[in-house]
Amino acid sequence: MRWTKTFIPTMKEVPSDAEVPSHQLMLRAGLIRQLMAGAYTFMPLGYRVIRKVSEIVRQEMDRAGAVELFMPAIQPIELFERTGRREAFGNVLFNFETRRGDRQLHFALGPTHEEVITDLISREIKTYKQLPITLYQIQTKFRNEERPRFGVLRTSEFLMKDAYSFSTSVEQLNDAYDAMYNAYCRIFERCGLEYIPVEAESGPIGGDASHEFMAPADNGEDYVVRCGACGYAANQERADTGRSQALPAAVPDADAPQKVDTPNAGSIDDVSQMLKAPANIFIKTLIYIVDEKPVAVLLRGDHEANEGKIRRALNGTDVSLADEATIERVTGAPVGFAGPVGISCDYIADHDVGAIAAAVTGANEKDVHLTGVIPGTHFELTETFDLRNAAAEDPCPRCESSLEIVHGIEIGHVFKLGTKYSQSLDASFLDSEEKKHPIIMGCYGIGVSRVVASIVETCHDDGGIIWPMSVAPYTVELIPLNVKDADVMAAAEKIYNELTAAGVDVLMDDRDQRPGFKFKDADLIGLPVRVVVGGKGLKEGNAEIKLRTDSEATKVPLESAVARVQELIEAGVQ
RNA sequence: CGGGACGUGGCUCAGCCUGGUAGAGCGCUGCACUGGGGGUGCAGAGGUCGCAAGUUCAAAUCUUGUCGUCCCGACCA
Numbered sequence: 001m002r003w004t005k006t007f008i009p010t011m012k013e014v015p016s017d018a019e020v021p022s023h024q025l026m027l028r029a030g031l032i033r034q035l036m037a038g039a040y041t042f043m044p045l046g047y048r049v050i051r052k053v054s055e056i057v058r059q060e061m062d063r064a065g066a067v068e069l070f071m072p073a074i075q076p077i078e079l080f081e082r083t084g085r086r087e088a089f090g091n092v093l094f095n096f097e098t099r100r101g102d103r104q105l106h107f108a109l110g111p112t113h114e115e116v117i118t119d120l121i122s123r124e125i126k127t128y129k130q131l132p133i134t135l136y137q138i139q140t141k142f143r144n145e146e147r148p149r150f151g152v153l154r155t156s157e158f159l160m161k162d163a164y165s166f167s168t169s170v171e172q173l174n175d176a177y178d179a180m181y182n183a184y185c186r187i188f189e190r191c192g193l194e195y196i197p198v199e200a201e202s203g204p205i206g207g208d209a210s211h212e213f214m215a216p217a218d219n220g221e222d223y224v225v226r227c228g229a230c231g232y233a234a235n236q237e238r239a240d241t242g243r244s245q246a247l248p249a250a251v252p253d254a255d256a257p258q259k260v261d262t263p264n265a266g267s268i269d270d271v272s273q274m275l276k277a278p279a280n281i282f283i284k285t286l287i288y289i290v291d292e293k294p295v296a297v298l299l300r301g302d303h304e305a306n307e308g309k310i311r312r313a314l315n316g317t318d319v320s321l322a323d324e325a326t327i328e329r330v331t332g333a334p335v336g337f338a339g340p341v342g343i344s345c346d347y348i349a350d351h352d353v354g355a356i357a358a359a360v361t362g363a364n365e366k367d368v369h370l371t372g373v374i375p376g377t378h379f380e381l382t383e384t385f386d387l388r389n390a391a392a393e394d395p396c397p398r399c400e401s402s403l404e405i406v407h408g409i410e411i412g413h414v415f416k417l418g419t420k421y422s423q424s425l426d427a428s429f430l431d432s433e434e435k436k437h438p439i440i441m442g443c444y445g446i447g448v449s450r451v452v453a454s455i456v457e458t459c460h461d462d463g464g465i466i467w468p469m470s471v472a473p474y475t476v477e478l479i480p481l482n483v484k485d486a487d488v489m490a491a492a493e494k495i496y497n498e499l500t501a502a503g504v505d506v507l508m509d510d511r512d513q514r515p516g517f518k519f520k521d522a523d524l525i526g527l528p529v530r531v532v533v534g535g536k537g538l539k540e541g542n543a544e545i546k547l548r549t550d551s552e553a554t555k556v557p558l559e560s561a562v563a564r565v566q567e568l569i570e571a572g573v574q
Numbered sequence: 575c576g577g578g579a580c581g582u583g584g585c586u587c588a589g590c591c592u593g594g595u596a597g598a599g600c601g602c603u604g605c606a607c608u609g610g611g612g613g614u615g616c617a618g619a620g621g622u623c624g625c626a627a628g629u630u631c632a633a634a635u636c637u638u639g640u641c642g643u644c645c646c647g648a649c650c651a
Contacts, residue, residue, distance in 0.1 A: 009584095011584095011585060011586095011600095011601090012585080012586090012600070012601085012612060013585050013586045013587095013600075013601095014585095014586080015585075015586085016580085016585090016586070016587090016643095016644080017580095017643060017644055018644090019644070019645070034643090036642085036643090037642085037643065037644085083651095085651065088651055089651070090649095091649095092649090092650070092651090111651085112651075114651085143650080145649090145650070146575075146648080146649055146650075147575095147647095147648090147649080147650090149644080149645080154650090221650090415651095420651095481609080481610060482609065482610095484609090485609095513612085514608085514609060514610085514611085514612075514613060515609070515610040515611065516609095516610075516611035516612055516613080517611080517612045517613090518610095518611085518612090519610080519611045519612085520611065520612045521612080523611090532610080534610060535609085535610085536610070537610095544610095
């Protein structure tokens, strides 16, 4: 391809709307343009990357035994009503009514395709002899994100590969899951993307039922907890902390807690400043409603509650923060002054609460806190739980080392669904004894457009993008330095034709621009191999070849330039 | 949905506080020079200052509303 014949609008300046590197660089390199918040056009160069990544995904899905199909993005709302997800998705589900003749129809734009594919399978699969099977598609998904952001990283319309496995047994499901898991590793590897598979929230099946694939990146929205020593990794929601229960012994002759006035200081920060006491000797008391009953959750002041862990500790199903009225009712004070001493509802405490020697807590009285509160002495403490998000330096649950926290972008997710959808949509099979069972499902997603953004997010330098060979929009950028020089152009055309004939994706920058201008653009769009043909080199019979990652170009005789480029490509692709 | 910021030519921004002729750099068009890391000169094109009301003799500038975009938070099977 010649630059002047395609459409690559690069820009020198950083658009003021773009904050994160991937967004800035994708705009600057002419990969994308914004239509509105959360919706982007993939320009020719960007779309080539989408296609390269999609092709890798296809190859690995096919290799893993999955079969491609293509389902409608537009779907009847009834399907979501049958699975209860119309409500679960809420506003995230794009849906609209429209008239067809005298009928009023209600559609949704698919945020994912469990419903559609399970409906399909329920009609077509009858017997265990047709199973197992794994189907996949690459489709645009629609989610009405409350807040689209970070360019293509979080949009309301995005390209996703979604696969669904259908099995007759948990063993079959596990095989399908493992096949997908391994395929994902190969995909991200081939895309040149660093990734961490992490344990994620487990579903109805329990155990190792879900993994997220995270690309470590400073601007990632998710937190990954991992252990450098043993390789344990989990998302922050899920991560266990390796702490054990340490119950304090009651202190026999302890002084009673001291009341201190803390006017208008309802937050840990406020009180901490007022009393000049560090947050980690506070007992944070959060009032939750668990299955309609108020429960106080006690945490160390500098820790964050984890609702999933609270739910599990209490064996509840529904957990949410209490409203102000409830808080006032159980504590007898406005929000901000709750504490375990004398509280009128049940409470549970995190492991670390028991280790505070003399704590500061709310006094359940307006504008008053207590100091010198001794856990187990001034309030009862017979058992503690893991109720909070893991933090850096927490002990690893698997080994003797400690945990670290890194930011990550979720690029893939594999999930053992079980029979949730097959039951609600009546997808079942007959076994060899003619007994009917719901099909056991798994689902497996990769955000293709998000993978592209993640690559840019992690592979760049000050000059621009650094594409891995496997996903680069073109492999070689060929730069004739002076397009008005017939000799230069002739030499460049020769290389261009030979590389193209050899099946190499070449982009020739045939614009009549100064060399510096073209070099800057070359760095920006970040093609892996750069070949320069200029007047000076030409006199010596040389072209210059440079990898995007090299700092200096190498002179190569014109006649061996093509062969050299092919060597570099072979070495780069592996 | 809560909090904050910003809307001025294609892009980056100044002007706004203190109301009175709409500006710069880059980009774009033409010509000339130049030609190895975003050139130089000359001559041009291009803006109802997001939109709407209001205050005023007069609004890019002040007021109110509204729309849009971005950031933080909440949310994200």
